[in-house]
Amino acid sequence: MKSALLLILAVQTLSADCLVQGTAIDARSGKPLAGTRVFLEPSREHGKPAILRLSDLYGAFCFDRLEAGVYSLSAVRAGYLDSVYGARPGATEGLELTIDGAAETAAIALKMTRGASISGAVTDSSGELL
Numbered sequence: 001m002k003s004a005l006l007l008i009l010a011v012q013t014l015s016a017d018c019l020v021q022g023t024a025i026d027a028r029s030g031k032p033l034a035g036t037r038v039f040l041e042p043s044r045e046h047g048k049p050a051i052l053r054l055s056d057l058y059g060a061f062c063f064d065r066l067e068a069g070v071y072s073l074s075a076v077r078a079g080y081l082d083s084v085y086g087a088r089p090g091a092t093e094g095l096e097l098t099i100d101g102a103a104e105t106a107a108i109a110l111k112m113t114r115g116a117s118i119s120g121a122v123t124d125s126s127g128e129l130l
Contacts, residue, residue, distance in 0.1 A: 018062035019099055022108030024055045024075050027089070032059025033112055036077040043070040043096070068101035073108065080112040089113035 024036035038061040041050035053061045055075075072094060073085035085108060086095025097105060122130045 017064045018104060019066045019101070020063040020071070020073065020097060020105050020108070022061060022110055023059040024061065024077070024083075024110045024112060025059055026080075027111035027113045032057075033077055033080075034059060036061075036075050036110075036112065038073070038075045038110065040066070040097075041072045041074070042067075043072075045069075066099050066101060068099055071097045071099060073097060073110070075110045075112060077112055079115060081115050083110050083112050085110060 020040055024033040024038060025031060026033055032055070034055055034057045036055040036059065038053045038055060039050040040053075040063045042048045051063060051066075053063060055061045074094075075083045081090050082092075083089070084092060084094035085097070087093055090113075099105070124130055
């Protein structure tokens, strides 16, 4: 309930001028992720670099003044797998957003999945490294 309220507050704080807007959240807990680097990358035909925004205290991000075209949306945060809008965790291909330069898209929830690693050493029955 609390995380849902934070998500609503985050969406309400976004400007009406946002053509692409949303919230970066932890996929498991639903809590907002402040300081997430969110990238909106124009299709290769544009030949322009990605646009970067940092999510605010409530995980909210906003992209305004965009040229019409096709874009991909992704997010990066330390301790989490990179997230691509419309893709499974860890995948690099997701859904594309078509922007007409005037109409807003619906608010997007970018769900971030925590990363993990396993480390150790393999030994034989006497404890010697293999």
